[in-house]
Amino acid sequence: MPLNVPGLLVPIQLLWFPRVILPSLSVKDIRQLDFVALKNAGFRGAVFDKDNCLTIPHEDKLIPELQEAWTECRKVFGKGNVIVVSNSAGTQLDGGGIQAESVSYHLKVPVLNHNSFKPSYSCIQTIRHYFASLPNPIPDEQLVIVGDRLFTDMVVANRMRTWKGWRHLLETWKQKEQANTALGNGPLGVWTTGVWKKESMGMRWGEAKLLELVTKWSRPPLEEPKWDASRFTRQTPLPSKSPEKDRLSSMLRMLGFR
Numbered sequence: 001m002p003l004n005v006p007g008l009l010v011p012i013q014l015l016w017f018p019r020v021i022l023p024s025l026s027v028k029d030i031r032q033l034d035f036v037a038l039k040n041a042g043f044r045g046a047v048f049d050k051d052n053c054l055t056i057p058h059e060d061k062l063i064p065e066l067q068e069a070w071t072e073c074r075k076v077f078g079k080g081n082v083i084v085v086s087n088s089a090g091t092q093l094d095g096g097g098i099q100a101e102s103v104s105y106h107l108k109v110p111v112l113n114h115n116s117f118k119p120s121y122s123c124i125q126t127i128r129h130y131f132a133s134l135p136n137p138i139p140d141e142q143l144v145i146v147g148d149r150l151f152t153d154m155v156v157a158n159r160m161r162t163w164k165g166w167r168h169l170l171e172t173w174k175q176k177e178q179a180n181t182a183l184g185n186g187p188l189g190v191w192t193t194g195v196w197k198k199e200s201m202g203m204r205w206g207e208a209k210l211l212e213l214v215t216k217w218s219r220p221p222l223e224e225p226k227w228d229a230s231r232f233t234r235q236t237p238l239p240s241k242s243p244e245k246d247r248l249s250s251m252l253r254m255l256g257f258r
């Protein structure tokens with residue numbers, strides 16, 4: 001499997017921007033998301049990770065327990081406004097795009113083809129191009145990015161929020177006053193902490209430890225949006241079958257994440 005270089009470079013970025021891995025909110029799985037509330041708040045599109053978020057890793061079908069929430073999500077946001085961006089289906093690992101087609105068939109949403117792994121800026125540009133090309137284009141600020149990994153999915157959300165490209169940087173540099181407000185309030189990064197099938201548990205443990213440190217030691221810049229997570233989450237208990245419990249969940253509860 002090719003190295004995910006953009007992912008490997010994240011620890012370096014952490015040195016000067018540690019908050020790049022922070023989620024806007026965390027939920028156990030997508031059943032705890034209130035899609036109607038998200039839409040009412042102005043979010044019009046969503047990017048979902050695949051493995052351990054919507055499907056079991058290396059499988060193409062939706063996890064049955066998520067059916068109702070997924071149907072609601074697609075209905076609320078509308079056709080074409082929900083996509084899957086995976087680091088397996090739709091990448092160079094997916095010869096001929098066969099897996100992307102299969103996942104798209106089973107999940108009933110487009111799977112984005114991209115040449116560079118999440119969380120690369122090239123992948124972010126591909127996401128932007130997709131949403132900009134819709135009949136009703138959706139800007140970054142109106143996107144929700146959902147995934148189970150901090151170093152890929154949440155970094156995509158934070159890089160997208162803070163980096164709009166060189167041209168934009170030059171424009172805002174010329175108009176200094178606007179620079180601070182140009183960061184906007186989105187996308188909203190939603191971290192799903194449940195693990196449906198154990199994989200990369202060492203990395204997950206490391207990510208959670210790092211999250212603990214960053215939450216404790218870094219101060220939010222003034223321009224960082226502050227979200228009231230309770231606005232977008234459901235408090236109702238989850239149905240009996242849930243992702244496997246792991247140390248992540250208890251650690252997150254201690255940190256104040258749900």
Ligand SMILES: [Mg+2]
Pocket residue numbers: 049050051052053147148149
């Ligand atoms: Mg995943």
